[in-house]
Amino acid sequence: MPKVLISDQMSPKAAEIFRARGVEVDEITGLSKDELIKIIGNYDGLAIRSSTKATKEIIAAATNLKVIGRAGIGVDNVDIPAASAAGVVVMNTPFGNSITTAEHAIALMFALARQLPEADASTQAGKWEKNRFMGVELTAKTLGLIGAGNIGSIVADRALGLRMKVIAYDPFLTAERAATLGIEKVTLDELLARAEFITLHTPLTDSTRNILSAENLAKTKPGVRIINCARGGLIDEAALKAGLDSGHIGGAALDVFVTEPAKESPLFGTPNFVSTPHLGASTDEAQVNVAIQVAEQMADFLLTGGVTNALNVPSLSADEAPRLRPYMALAEKLGSLIGQLVTDGMTGVTVEVEGAAAELNIKPITAAVLAGLMRPHSDTVNMVNAPYLARERNIEIAEVRHERETDYHTLVRVTVRTPDGERSVAGTLFAGREPRLVEIVGISIEAELKGAMLFVVNEDKPGFIGRIGTTLGEAGVNIGTFHLGRRDAGSEAVLLLSVDGAIPDPLLAAVCGLPGVKTVKGLMFA
Template identity: 60%
Template sequence: MAPKVLVSDSLSETAVQIFRDRGIDVDFMPKLGKDKDALAEIIGNYDGLAIRSATKVTAALLEKATNLKVVGRAGIGTDNVDKEAASKHGVIVMNTPFGNMITTAEHAIAMMFAVARQIPEASESTHAGKWEKSKFMGVELTGKTLGVIGAGNIGGIVCDRARGLKMKVIAFDPFLSEEKAEKMQVEKVELEELLKRSDFITLHVPLTDGTRNILSKENLAKTKPGVRIINCARGGLVDEEALAEMLKSGHVAGAAFDVFAVEPAVDNVLFNLPNVVCTPHLGASTTEAQENVALQVAEQMSNYLLTGAVENALNMPSITAEEAKVMGPWIELAGHEGAFIGQMTDDPIKAINVLYDGVSASMNTAALTSAVVAGIMQATNPDVNMVSAPVIAKERGVQISTTTQDKSGAFEGYIKVTVVTENFERSIAGTVFSDGKPRFIQIKGINIDAEIGEHMLYTTNDDVPGIIGTLGGVLGDNGVNIANFTLGRKASGAEAIAVLYVDAPIDANVVAALKATGKFKQVKPLQFDVK
């Protein structure tokens, strides 16, 4: 059955057609997002939900969204989506951070020009029939120092445009390397130096606990007298009350704001101050940007629902379409290893460590780790997936760690999962052969070569004669056919294991019969979701 998507906000017909062209059943109801009750009534019918800002994806709505797999936001901001609740329900939340980069960067540059030359006030004065030529004395941008707080995607474009205007560009960004700064032809500085040297300051960072009020009263006091401040990123990055006072005192010569701490901003302390330019969150408001983000979200959601590719996800590691093709068998292996551990472990798990060796170490290990954790958690909660599993593990206090290393053995690469409980450690390793099929290659430190099937049986015993015959006899007497049989041992006469792939589930009578032979320390039927 084809995946089904609901578009509950205003997306372009071209974007809606992308879903149809990809074979997805789509319902286009652009006004539904404003009616939360009507939306809640039908949301359970859909695999995907495409939105802009009008639709509110709340915890209550997600409770009703029993089939929902992905929410796609056409735009950057996802304040209207409860991402924590989405993660707990296993729903991927995507946005489109690149569709409006140029538009937002251009708006910041336009706002910088506007505040430098007092264009809005001069326009209003001229429209009023005045000719106040001497009143509006501006400043040139050429030769001035622009301080860019946040030199990522949008900030990087602003840096490039500003250099074209012959400005001196300095940037504060903890994630900006010296090499990248040199390539961008900007000077990387600390925040204190940026505040002290900048003639203009523009912000291009998300709103987090670390960036909230990054231009606080204290930091604004450190700025160069006559500085002009532009914020087209997020409200809450600047202490608006403190900025208003410094505008009144003249320490700050001007400000241009497209975003505010409270929106819609119908009453703000910055309003009606001299040389303050305000716009109503227009950063992404161009025809091109609105079309770009709509097309992008349709493509991203289609790719995920049809191929498993995860792009621009906010609550799980992204997996490109190319990665999905290569990593598919490895993600399957990671899930199987987790499923083995989960089914074998009854004690509460304290820690999970995943070792990536060889080729697996060069892959998207964050996604692989999510698959491992999901496999473990699904043993007790079948509804868990790669999105919700890490959240649930964290809530339970499970410590998750990963290690990578170069190729260290006979295989081109492998994944080894170890879990720690109060009473023991348990480990399993696996690899993907050239045929694309996952295999278990080690359990409890014992080397094996076990094909993975839907129905399996795991036993442990002392290494003594007759084990193969006993297993074959009991399974044969109960009508269970063996598809694959693997044995391994630590040493002659020491602990040994058997891993069997069988054609039918192992029921309780078979388990009881095997235990009754007295030859097995452990008999465990296992189930795997084999594609």
């Protein structure tokens, strides 16, 4: 039974779902780093919110860990490269608190437009400063979205309902998607020049850090009001303070800060500044939603292999997993075969799918190929860290789908590039589930890749089969299966045979010394 640790405060629904699905779960919160390191090796999964820091040291101690699930969107507290290198899937829950975060951005926009926090404080202090708090309407104002993904699109929908005009800067926003949302796609400079309100809905990356820098804030429309419920670090806080003090920026509302918890900030006390303590996801509904979502995702992965909302491995739904599993087994064997044949100098890998395979999600198939391919380089390689290992070695990956007709109902082909040229292998599924090799280095051959095997390339001459059989027999090696293929009569031929155990190096050398032998390789498959 898989075992999961919930190390942060989370809705009880999460533990209930784990137990109902057949996953053992411990709820131990408030652990120090050293305390977590001591026990993390006992768990297959780690469910967290924002308090637990899944650092490189903790991941290194998590010898059985397979998945980290973040109940929420941000994964700043997870060392994703370390998790990827260790073969640990990292998931988040990007949709569970989307509505809540979008509503908080809208609430802060209203607060800025009508100066609600200041008016509340003034009124409760016994003042009646009706003439002091002159607000602005949202109707007909231009809202600029920096980021038009899941949360940004919800904000756009709500803003359109308020009769605002919505423009958006998002490198990944297509013209078709913008038209569907009813918004206008613009450049960042256009947005800065036109928007009367700006809201940010983008992750913090190297390309988005300080996207509202001093330089960009200077490009904004005088009197602009800015709202950030996404991530601290998207705005240069010192430049924002200067813009508020000068009056160029009409107001700002931050739910997130560069340093959190933000116990002090030069922005605090600045007129027309509103702040909240990272409340974007803080509603009862959102906390239940993300807890349910993270538990379901982690249980799916641990029990069925389904991968949802993963940040370092291709997604694979629980429905897809059973259908793809035979293809992934085939892909891993093909990768293993060619990885054993080409041990170094690899510069690129191409994965091609034809027939029924072309209708499937190709990403998990490619990841399985790479897992098989990289296994000779790492004892702990899997579908998560194999692409990471390939990138470390500067191996380029390509994927190709073919709609052409093929001799097989389904076909997967793997080709590797080396300075000496290309080598490829291809396989299919018998009865829809049994992996079979059908081609190796351009020669048709049918074989099951299993256990210890011997691969030989030789000249197609009479007597060779007898000589190799005698050589193996005299060495006490029992042959299980025997598979032959050739290009043309009398040209190059291949032999792939299974044996009862790994062939020792001296025997490989003896086979290599037989007349007509060009290549000999001992293979091993799980």
